[in-house]
Amino acid sequence: xxxxxxxxxxxxxxxxxxxxxxxxxxxxxxxxxxxxxxxxxxxxxxxxxxxxxxxxxxxxxxxxxxxxxxxxxxxxxxxxxxxxxxxxxxxxxxxxxxxxxxxxxxxxxxxxxxxxxxxxxxxxxxxxxxxxxxxxxxxxxxxxxxxxxxxxxxxxxxxxxxxxxxxxxxxxxxxxxxxxxxxxxxxxxxxxxxxxxxxxxxxxxxxxxxxxxxxxxxxxxxxxxxxxxxxxxxxxxxxxxxxxxxxxxxxxxxxxxxxxxxxxxxxxxxxxxxxxxxxxxxxxxxxxxxxxxxxxxxxxxxxxxxxxxxxxxxxxxxxxxxxxxxxxxxxxxxxxxxxxxxxxxxxxxxxxxxxxxxxxxxxxxxxxxxxxxxxxxxxxxxxxxxxxxxxx
Ligand code: COA
Numbered sequence: 331x332x333x334x335x336x337x338x339x340x341x342x343x344x345x346x347x348x349x350x351x352x353x354x355x356x357x358x359x360x361x362x363x364x365x366x367x368x369x370x371x372x373x374x375x376x377x378x379x380x381x382x383x384x385x386x387x388x389x390x391x392x393x394x395x396x397x398x399x400x401x402x403x404x405x406x407x408x409x410x411x412x413x414x415x416x417x418x419x420x421x422x423x424x425x426x427x428x429x430x431x432x433x434x435x436x437x438x439x440x441x442x443x444x445x446x447x448x449x450x451x452x453x454x455x456x457x458x459x460x461x462x463x464x465x466x467x468x469x470x471x472x473x474x475x476x477x478x479x480x481x482x483x484x485x486x487x488x489x490x491x492x493x494x495x496x497x498x499x500x501x502x503x504x505x506x507x508x509x510x511x512x513x514x515x516x517x518x519x520x521x522x523x524x525x526x527x528x529x530x531x532x533x534x535x536x537x538x539x540x541x542x543x544x545x546x547x548x549x550x551x552x553x554x555x556x557x558x559x560x561x562x563x564x565x566x567x568x569x570x571x572x573x574x575x576x577x578x579x580x581x582x583x584x585x586x587x588x589x590x591x592x593x594x595x596x597x598x599x600x601x602x603x604x605x606x607x608x609x610x611x612x613x614x615x616x617x618x619x620x621x622x623x624x625x626x627x628x629x630x631x632x633x634x635x636x637x638x639x640x641x642x643x644x645x646x647x648x649x650x651x652x653x654x655x656x657x658x659x660x661x662x663x664x665x666x667x668x669x670x671x672x673x674x675x676x677x678x679x680x681x682x683x684x685x686x687x688x689x690x691x692x693x694x695x696x697x698x699x700x701x702x703x704x705x706x707x708x709x710x711x712x713x714x715x716x717x718x719x720x721x722x
Pocket of ligand 1 (some may be wrong): 332556557558559599600601602603604605606607608649652654658659
């Protein structure tokens, strides 16, 4: 430890307040989260993604004139620099994962745009950088995906809402309105979620005075881990395994869960799509997305509900006294699959909406102006004179 008066923090900094924020909060015991003063679930149920994005930028819901002005501002910010567009195929085919290509591409956009350290910018300039980063993200992700799978590029459809345009640009086909709305609700529900690892990362980076693109790129790295945002396709892999074992027969689902999940738990493995660092009751995002999945329809959603119920029973038996709820990932995967988003794009799609939250926190941290710099406790051998070692 660097100073003797520094209190030591719990493992993983659990429960430590690292910032004051007006962006939102998560109430783990109540199963509730909000953006500014509004329930995130209600926002997802009633508003468009652009309206909620505006809320995260401005702190209030847009009036009609503000909505139109924001749409025009966002449209202008979606254009990719020509120099970057030309590099996307090489990035897409070189990178191992779409998020890796996206991080590299976003860095190039920021370089082309001439992003500067956040501490050298006015609040209005930082806001413009934040809008640019969010606006360009789904465009880059869709273009990189098309290039990675060798499909013809689809220009970002102007005038469509973000979710519909994204689905179109990723799949190459105009989406059914129900699918666009389902993806929009998913995107709204994942904009922000307290001081999670990637949001904290974004705040740490911008607290050094670095540019906002660096904060987002670092946050993407944190999000890529399976304990954070990298799990939705793994949750779906489990559903696949169970469906393969039963031949998609719902009647055999519970027995297959007992066998497959039971063996994993016995081996000390974690079941993807379950457990949460903060929720000790139902995750409100899983409640929302379960309803969205059932609304979009399909036998897969019905079977996922059976799997969920049985896994929750097994987890309760496995860890009595510890609530391990279904987290956002299980039904997020079911919704995205039903809407035609390929599995490789699940985490990138999550990243696209979370960029709104990262930027809101980064702007708040930049305005606050202090550098995040915790301490560490030294636990190595006692310090000894180097000379003694050299002589020996
Ligand atoms: N399956 C089985 N056991 C689980 C579990 C899961 N999904 N999640 C937690 N546990 C167990 C742990 O093994 C641990 O048991 P132990 O005390 O015997 O070691 C206990 O519950 C507490 O786990 P801990 O890692 O302290 O909880 P956490 O709050 O730090 O973990 C997650 C949160 C999300 C990292 C964790 O639940 C997890 O790994 N889930 C699976 C991955 C996933 O779905 N990620 C997406 C998150 S949105």
